[in-house]
Amino acid sequence: AQSVTQLGSHVSVSEGALVLLRCNYSSSVPPYLFWYVQYPNQGLQLLLKYTSAATLVKGINGFEAEFKKSETSFHLTKPSAHMSDAAEYFCAVSDESQAGTALIFGKGTTLSVSS
Amino acid sequence: KAGVTQTPRYLIKTRGQQVTLSCSPISGHRSVSWYQQTPGQGLQFLFEYFSETQRNKGNFPGRFSGRQFSNSRSEMNVSTLELGDSALYLCASSLWDRDGNTEAFFGQGTRLTVV
Numbered sequence: 001a002q003s004v005t006q007l008g009s010h011v012s013v014s015e016g017a018l019v020l021l022r023c024n025y026s027s028s029v030p031p032y033l034f035w036y037v038q039y040p041n042q043g044l045q046l047l048l049k050y051t052s053a054a055t056l057v058k059g060i061n062g063f064e065a066e067f068k069k070s071e072t073s074f075h076l077t078k079p080s081a082h083m084s085d086a087a088e089y090f091c092a093v094s095d096e097s098q099a100g101t102a103l104i105f106g107k108g109t110t111l112s113v114s115s
Numbered sequence: 116k117a118g119v120t121q122t123p124r125y126l127i128k129t130r131g132q133q134v135t136l137s138c139s140p141i142s143g144h145r146s147v148s149w150y151q152q153t154p155g156q157g158l159q160f161l162f163e164y165f166s167e168t169q170r171n172k173g174n175f176p177g178r179f180s181g182r183q184f185s186n187s188r189s190e191m192n193v194s195t196l197e198l199g200d201s202a203l204y205l206c207a208s209s210l211w212d213r214d215g216n217t218e219a220f221f222g223q224g225t226r227l228t229v230v
Binding site: 032034041042043044045046090092100101102103104106107108 | 119121146148150157158159160163165170171173205207209217218219220221222223224226
């Protein structure tokens with residue numbers, strides 16, 4: 001069965017520091033991969049998506065992610081953290097067993113940014 | 116362009132009652148998916164509707180049901196509520212093409228509390 005593993009339920013960085021949120025997936029077919037962000041009491045906002053066009057994907061708010069097939073990883077990075085980046089981040093993979101838009105999510109990583 | 120609208124935002128129900136949640140997708144989107152988010156289980160796929168037909172279903176009991184209308188608006192119903200149904204219910208709308216190249220846009224969710 002497919003799965004998404006986010007390493008580290010909580011990541012803390014200082015403002016201006018590099019942000020690295022880890023995501024590993026399992027899929028028997030080339031996957032579609034996504035990163036979403038969720039602010040308190042809000043829905044999910046798409047940061048970026050991988051659909052096999054390019055392995056390095058740039059998203060909104062300065063985030064980017066690199067698809068590494070050999071490592072089955074899709075880690076999210078941002079060179080310099082801002083206080084406004086504090087939120088919960090979810091990695092997701094399209095569910096290959098379903099013929100539609102179903103997503104399988106990781107458990108999420110809470111990012112804290114200190115000044 | 117209006118986003119995904121979910122109503123109500125907050126709901127308190129008593130165990131044993133039933134509840135109906137509503138979702139209006141982005142104009143032109145024919146796919147609507149529902150997810151349940153809880154601290155323990157994370158984000159879990161409930162079901163997806165496409166052109167008024169349930170296309171996919173997650174692993175939830177039959178107490179959870181849904182439907183989609185001709186204008187793509189969707190409702191989700193939970194009967195015989197249990198305390199464990201307390202969660203944030205998220206609706207996502209997608210513009211889905213044959214290649215499956217799509218992204219899901221989420222609403223702000225309905226926070227259901229069962230007492």
